[in-house]
Amino acid sequence: MREARVEFVLFVVAALCALGARALARPEAAPSLGAPLADGMRIVVWNVGGTGAAARSAEGAALHADHVAAVADGLRGFDFDLACLVELQDAAQARALAQLIGADVRVLPSPGDRPLALLARRGRLSGTRALPRGGAKRPTMVARVRSDRLGRDVVVGALHASPWSATERNAHLGGLVDALARTADDAPRLALGDFNLEVQTEGRQDLFTDDAHLDLETYGYVTRALVDCGRAAGATATPDRRLDYVLASEALAVAKVVVVRGRRRGDMDHDPLVVDVRLARSR
Amino acid sequence: MMMTAPLLAFELKKLWRSRRPWMALAAIAFFLVLMLLGFWLYADKQTGGEAEFRYTFENESYFNGLTFTVYGFWFGFALLLPVFVTLEAAASLAGERDSGGLRLLLVRPVTRTRLFAVKWGVTMLFALALAGALLGACLLVGLVCVGFGDLTLYPGVLQMTDVYQRLPQGEALRRFLLVWPCAALLLMAPSALAMCVAAFTRSAVHAAGVALAIYLVLHVVAAVPFFQDLRPFLFTSQIGAWRELLHEDIDWARLGGEVLRALSVTCLLLGVALWRFRTGEER
Numbered sequence: 001m002r003e004a005r006v007e008f009v010l011f012v013v014a015a016l017c018a019l020g021a022r023a024l025a026r027p028e029a030a031p032s033l034g035a036p037l038a039d040g041m042r043i044v045v046w047n048v049g050g051t052g053a054a055a056r057s058a059e060g061a062a063l064h065a066d067h068v069a070a071v072a073d074g075l076r077g078f079d080f081d082l083a084c085l086v087e088l089q090d091a092a093q094a095r096a097l098a099q100l101i102g103a104d105v106r107v108l109p110s111p112g113d114r115p116l117a118l119l120a121r122r123g124r125l126s127g128t129r130a131l132p133r134g135g136a137k138r139p140t141m142v143a144r145v146r147s148d149r150l151g152r153d154v155v156v157g158a159l160h161a162s163p164w165s166a167t168e169r170n171a172h173l174g175g176l177v178d179a180l181a182r183t184a185d186d187a188p189r190l191a192l193g194d195f196n197l198e199v200q201t202e203g204r205q206d207l208f209t210d211d212a213h214l215d216l217e218t219y220g221y222v223t224r225a226l227v228d229c230g231r232a233a234g235a236t237a238t239p240d241r242r243l244d245y246v247l248a249s250e251a252l253a254v255a256k257v258v259v260v261r262g263r264r265r266g267d268m269d270h271d272p273l274v275v276d277v278r279l280a281r282s283r
Numbered sequence: 284m285m286m287t288a289p290l291l292a293f294e295l296k297k298l299w300r301s302r303r304p305w306m307a308l309a310a311i312a313f314f315l316v317l318m319l320l321g322f323w324l325y326a327d328k329q330t331g332g333e334a335e336f337r338y339t340f341e342n343e344s345y346f347n348g349l350t351f352t353v354y355g356f357w358f359g360f361a362l363l364l365p366v367f368v369t370l371e372a373a374a375s376l377a378g379e380r381d382s383g384g385l386r387l388l389l390v391r392p393v394t395r396t397r398l399f400a401v402k403w404g405v406t407m408l409f410a411l412a413l414a415g416a417l418l419g420a421c422l423l424v425g426l427v428c429v430g431f432g433d434l435t436l437y438p439g440v441l442q443m444t445d446v447y448q449r450l451p452q453g454e455a456l457r458r459f460l461l462v463w464p465c466a467a468l469l470l471m472a473p474s475a476l477a478m479c480v481a482a483f484t485r486s487a488v489h490a491a492g493v494a495l496a497i498y499l500v501l502h503v504v505a506a507v508p509f510f511q512d513l514r515p516f517l518f519t520s521q522i523g524a525w526r527e528l529l530h531e532d533i534d535w536a537r538l539g540g541e542v543l544r545a546l547s548v549t550c551l552l553l554g555v556a557l558w559r560f561r562t563g564e565e566r
Contacts (some may be wrong), residue, residue, distance in 0.1 A: 003394060003395065003396040003561055004558075004561075006396050006557060007554045007557050007558045007561075008554075010550045010551070010553050010554035010557065011550070011551065011554045012549045012552045013546075014546075014548070014550035014551040015547075016555065017543045017544070017546040017547035017550060018543070018544070018547040019538075020514075020539075020543045021539075021540045021541075021543035021544040021547060022541035024536045024537075024539050024543065025515070025536075025537075025540040143351055171300075199438050199439035199445050200439065200442055201439075201442045201443070201444065201445050207507075215439075216437065216438070216439040216440055219439055220437040220438060220439075220440075220447075223438060223446075223447065224447075228446075231445055231446065240509045240511060241508040
């Protein structure tokens with residue numbers, strides 16, 4: 001009977017340890033989006049394409065015409081300053097969306113891929129150009145946006161990286177970072193888009209890539225120059241993957257970052273990533 | 284009643300004579316030789332112009348003896364040490380039952396609970412010694428063959444961190460000293476699993492086989508990225524919690540939570556094992 005007490009004690013300790021672990025792992029409440037900063041800039045990155053399940057396509061699908069209004073509603077609700085929309089149907093769809101929202105728009109045509117668009121509100125886009133491809137097959141857009149709330153020009157690079165090739169992602173993202181670094185003036189810099197790479201600290205990271213180590217090399221190269229604003233925000237795509245990024249130079253400080261759930265329509269597989277930045281205090 | 288100290292000395296003597304510690308040390312040495320060879324071939328390839336990628340954070344100062352220690356200890360700890368600890372736990376309980384040694388031991392005036400506790404204690408001393416041997420050997424090989432320096436961890440590499448980390452050499456060595464007992468503590472769960480299985484079987488081979496199979500199943504399931512809701516309940520996902528100690532700023536709440544989860548599983552399994560060992564009949 002006395003010996004049975006030892007088992008009882010072990011079970012009690014097991015329960016206490018489990019309760020202790022639960023108490024220590026209290027999850028932080030997800031921040032609510034709220035209103036944008038009066039002296040900041042709200043940035044949205046959203047891959048609005050779908051899995052292609054409806055069209056029985058293995059290559060995914062662009063934003064369906066039926067969902068344009070819902071996406072426009074969502075973007076209006078975010079009250080954004082700069083948005084990067086990935087996997088649109090075509091330039092006409094991007095312009096129609098911009099008209100619904102009342103935004104300035106620039107579209108990056110992408111032969112063999114669905115176009116990407118930059119939309120600006122309370123500011124103007126200028127100096128839009130596509131970067132020379134280099135080793136990447138997909139294009140990169142670089143533009144300058146005048147942000148009224150920030151009171152400054154910001155240089156923005158945007159791209160939709162290859163989901164299939166880590167080598168191509170390396171060339172694509174490395175080229176963008178180098179191009180931003182070569183910008184002549186001291187304007188803050190942003191790199192936006194669906195980069196199709198992820199850095200995991202749990203679970204296997206080799207299940208969705210042809211070269212997990214190369215993706216880490218790429219991420220390491222990119223984050224040596226720019227700050228990954230959405231690092232702590234969680235997954236942006238199915239299944240539990242963080243593929244969409246807002247990267248900022250040190251001239252910008254992250255004020256808030258939220259992955260907004262519940263805005264997908266149809267077979268969409270990404271959630272919008274919303275980031276508020278403001279000018280960092282000079283050191 | 285037979286005192287604990289002579290019983291402990293007797294169990295330690297049996298372990299020493301069993302040659303199992305020497306087999307484990309030989310396996311660790313073989314593992315480290317292969318690790319060194321692997322890294323040498325990798326470095327040779329990367330510096331021999333065969334690198335497929337252009338944008339990389341890797342450079343001569345990135346990899347040193349401390350980085351080698353992290354790599355060696357992580358892979359050895361997650362996949363090698365649980366095997367030896369499991370074998371030891373299974374041999375000490377089911378092996379002795381199989382050989383008839385347990386019956387002879389129980390003829391002495393010793394309670395089953397005390398005998399169980401001593402066997403468990405010896406297994407844990409074995410785990411502590413093995414973890415120390417692996418860590419010490421990694422540091423020694425790293426120092427002699429590569430040379431020390433600061434410990435630099437890039438995002439995603441070994442899934443240690445998602446943000447760049449750097450520990451000065453002295454601080455890194457102090458952290459490795461903390462890693463040793465923490466890692467040994469985390470080996471309690473796989474050894475408790477083996478004790479539990481061994482308490483229900485009469486063959487050491489069956490006990491070790493079943494315990495290892497369960498460990499590997501849990502290890503694989505814990506590595507699947509989209510099973511994150513399942514992960515807190517699998518002790519294999521907590522086995523690498525010691526890595527938190529190598530971060531610039533240690534998140535003690537996170538580390539404590541992980542260790543408590545592992546302890547909870549350990550106590551639960553030990554409770555079941557003890558109940559079975561205490562109430563089972565020896566033939």
